Amino acid sequence: MEIKHQITENLTAKISINFVEEDYQQEVTKALKEQSRKASIHGFRPGKVPFGMIKKMYGEAVMADTISNKLGTALDEYLKSKDFKTLGQPLIDDEEMKAVNFNTDKEFTFNYVVGLKPEFDIEIDDKLKLDFYNITVAKDAVDKYLMDVRKRFGTQSDTEFAAEDDIVMGNFAEVNSDGNEVENGVKKxxxxxxxxxxxxEIKADFLKLKKNESLIFNPQKAFKNEIELASILGIALSEVKNFKSDVKFTLSGISHFEPADINEDLFSKVYENDHITNExxxxERILRDIEGTYKSESKNQFMNELVDTLLELTNLNLPDEFMKKWILENNAREENDKKISRDELDLQYVNYRDTLRWQIIEEHISDKYGLKISNDEIKVRVGELLGMQAFGGDDESSQKIIDQVTESVMQNKEEVNKIASQIMEQKLTALFKEKAKVNEQNISYEDFITMVSKKVIAKSEKK
Incomplete structure (x- = not known):
């Protein structure tokens, strides 16, 4: 058996594996003899079927099976021996591979292509500059949260006109300068x-509307948050900045809630297991929730910006054509409703490529800086998450339930991977805050949302 490889310029390796008769004949003969011993054919006693007949009946299939097994083993061992850092799985090289006839051929050559990870390095030091935003809690944040909670558990009522903090439902339609709906324009x-x-002024006009009445306004003047505007109009974030038209809003309904009273009934509905007794x-409990949410959003944004920074800094090349072919070949095994075409893949590939790039970068950093995750760490994290839930009973019985559920979760590979990813994000955040130059700054929640919105739009436009 002879194996050769050639590295190409587009981060792939072409591998050729050649078998001659002495590489496989002994295994084929042994397998055929075993088949002869087991064969049950009319007119022959068991184990007495002529070898020639067995070879004629099963020779091609046994040959194919034997060479296939040897081929898989040889390819795996060769890739390991050369220390190739591969992406995806080896694919048959359609350009080089010739037709194979296991019935007549004595010598076989199989050609594969493998995708290779790019070589690179990242040094985490104070030359790398990052921002970390500490979201401050506004004085009225608890008041607003409490009012939202009271409305959530309040009673809905019909009203002729909307109040300032009501929700209105209706149809938004793009109009021209004459106030007529634009053909094929935005409508949602x-x-x-x-x-x-x-x-x-625009809000005051909304407050005057009755059901089925309309008003024309400019959404760019009405809304400051571009993410909200994109959602309301049903357009892409990248389209918001260039949307200059007025829209006509036709009111179809008003969602008005009378806030629930602040009493023990509300306490038990909002925080069932906290045994809250007064406002x-x-x-205090609401404040802890807000602070926890803000901390989580700050960390998430730090990770998002960290990923974007490292993707741009490394600018890794990938064997794109190989990866697309590998994705399509794997996707071909999916159910029909999950299959994608080459055109669909081309549209989605940028996001897939960036996800793969980040996986490669994360793996490199974790190896270089020793960021490992043990099963014990995952178990502890699962226990912490479960501990936030109430199971009832005394401390001993609750802990027993937590231990049982933890063991069950540890058997779920998808859940384990999800929790491991969360732990890795925590370790990466700690690593970069320790070694990189991180500029921590305080920011209000409103300014934080505006900033994130602008960055999301800029990123979508860049793509």
Whole structure:
């Protein structure tokens, strides 16, 4: 058996594996003799079927099976011996591979292509500059949260006119300068919280509307948050900046809720297991929720910006054509409703490529800086997550349930991978905050949302 390889310029390796008769004949003969011993053919006693007949009947299939097994083993061992850092799985090289006839051929050559990971290095030091945003809690944040909670558990009522903090439902339609709907223009049934409207004059016009009445306004003036505007109009974030038209809103309904009273009934509905007894305790619990949410969003944004920074810094090349072919070949095994075409893949590939790039970068950093995750760490994290839930009973019985559920979760590979990913993000955050130059700055939640919105739009435009 002879194996050769050639590295190409586009991060792939072409591998040729050649078998001659002495490489496989002994295994084929042994397999045929075993088949002869087991064969049950009419007119012959068991184990007495002539070898020639067995070879004629089963020779081609046994040959194919034997060479296939040897081929897989040889390819795997060769890739390991050369220390190739591969992407995906080896694919048959359609350009080089010739037709094979196991019935007549004595010598076989198989040609493969493998995708290779790019070689690179990352040094994490103070030359790498990153921002970390600490979101501050506004004085009225608890008041707003409490009002949202009271409305969530309040009672809905019909009203002729909307109030400033109601939700209105209706149809948004793009119009021209004459106020007529634009043919094939933006049109969507949607709902908006009137508190999102920042322009006082436009909000006042909404408050005057009755059901089935309409008003024409400019959405760019009404809404400051581009993500909200994209959602309301049903357009892409990248299209928001260039959307200059007015829209006509036709009111179809008003969602008005009378806030629930602040009492023990509300306490038990909002925080069932916290045994809250008064408004002060409720406000303290809400504040902890807000602080926890803000910390989580700060960390998530740090990771998002870290990923974008390293993707841009490394600018890794990938064997794109190989990866696309590998994705399509694997996708061909999926159910029909999950299959994608080459055109669909081309549209989605940028996101897939960046995800793969980040996986390669993350793997490199974890290897270089020793960021390992043990099963014990995963178990502890699962236990912490379960501990946030109430199982009832005393501490001993609750812990027993947590231990049982933890063991069950550890058997779920998908859940284990998800939790391992969370732990790795925590380790990466700690590593970069320690070694890189991280500029920590305080920011209000409103400014944070505006900033993130602009960065998301800029990123989508860049793609």
């Amino acid at each position: 049934d949607s709902s908006i919280h009137l508190d999102y409207i920042k322009n006082k 002060d305790e409720l406000r």
